[in-house]
Amino acid sequence: MTEEMLTNAMMKSELIERIARKQSHLAYKDVELAVKGLLELMSASLASGERIEVRGFGSFSLHYRPPRSGRNPKTGGSVMLPGKYVPHFKPGKELRERVNNSINKA
Amino acid sequence: MALTKADMAENLYEELGLNKREAKELVELFFGEIRTALGDANHVKLSGFGNFVLRNKTERPGRNPKTGEEIPISARRVVTFRPGQKLKQRVEAYAGSEQQ
Numbered sequence: 001m002t003e004e005m006l007t008n009a010m011m012k013s014e015l016i017e018r019i020a021r022k023q024s025h026l027a028y029k030d031v032e033l034a035v036k037g038l039l040e041l042m043s044a045s046l047a048s049g050e051r052i053e054v055r056g057f058g059s060f061s062l063h064y065r066p067p068r069s070g071r072n073p074k075t076g077g078s079v080m081l082p083g084k085y086v087p088h089f090k091p092g093k094e095l096r097e098r099v100n101n102s103i104n105k106a
Numbered sequence: 107m108a109l110t111k112a113d114m115a116e117n118l119y120e121e122l123g124l125n126k127r128e129a130k131e132l133v134e135l136f137f138g139e140i141r142t143a144l145g146d147a148n149h150v151k152l153s154g155f156g157n158f159v160l161r162n163k164t165e166r167p168g169r170n171p172k173t174g175e176e177i178p179i180s181a182r183r184v185v186t187f188r189p190g191q192k193l194k195q196r197v198e199a200y201a202g203s204e205q206q
Contacts, residue, residue: 009149009157010140019135026128034118034132039155041117045109047196053108057137060187062197084198087156089187096184098145099160103183105147 012039046087056094063088111137144185156189 010018012035020031042052042060052060062085070081091099111133118129140158143150150158161184168179189197 009151010143012152015139018139019132022135023132030122033122034124035136037118037121038114038133038136039152041114042109043155043193043196046193047200049200051108053110054137057141062200085200087189087193087197091185095141095144098141099185100182102145102147103162103181
């Protein structure tokens with residue numbers, strides 16, 4: 001049983017601002033380039049089949065989804081959907097604990 | 107082989123010309139700020155990459171797999187990652203010979 005919470009979200013722009021505030025010797029533009037560069041590097045890594053491991057945060061890997069038969073919603077005909085890979089994230093211990101502890105706050 | 111924080115810092119050093127200390131600090135802050143936001147009960151949405159979404163799970167019955175004894179699994183909050191459309195498309199195209 002899961003229920004999605006309605007909370008605030010931090011968007012990419014706010015992440016960049018928060019980092020920039022703590023790295024005041026760097027130009028905002030440089031922090032923006034760095035954050036976008038990191039996300040591109042991580043995407044490219046996964047797209048080439050390489051996993052990502054960040055201690056205390058978690059790991060990203062690919063999970064294989066085998067071929068399956070689906071239906072064409074227009075015609076109702078059966079179609080074979082090929083196998084594919086999907087990105088998967090497994091939170092690390094520290095992140096898991098911090099997130100779970102937040103349930104007890106306010 | 108896996109991409110690590112050290113690889114990411116090295117990339118910022120090479121591609122953006124940050125010095126090595128700056129690059130390392132930036133990578134730490136990147137993951138640190140995401141972790142802090144999630145720990146403060148905020149979802150994190152990184153367009154083009156994906157969303158880190160928080161979910162509350164209610165208590166449910168569980169079992170000790172060794173003894174078979176019934177013990178409730180307490181209510182908890184977990185983080186899940188929902189890859190964005192762009193990342194999904196890039197990964198889908200991966201034609202790895204070995205299944206993971």
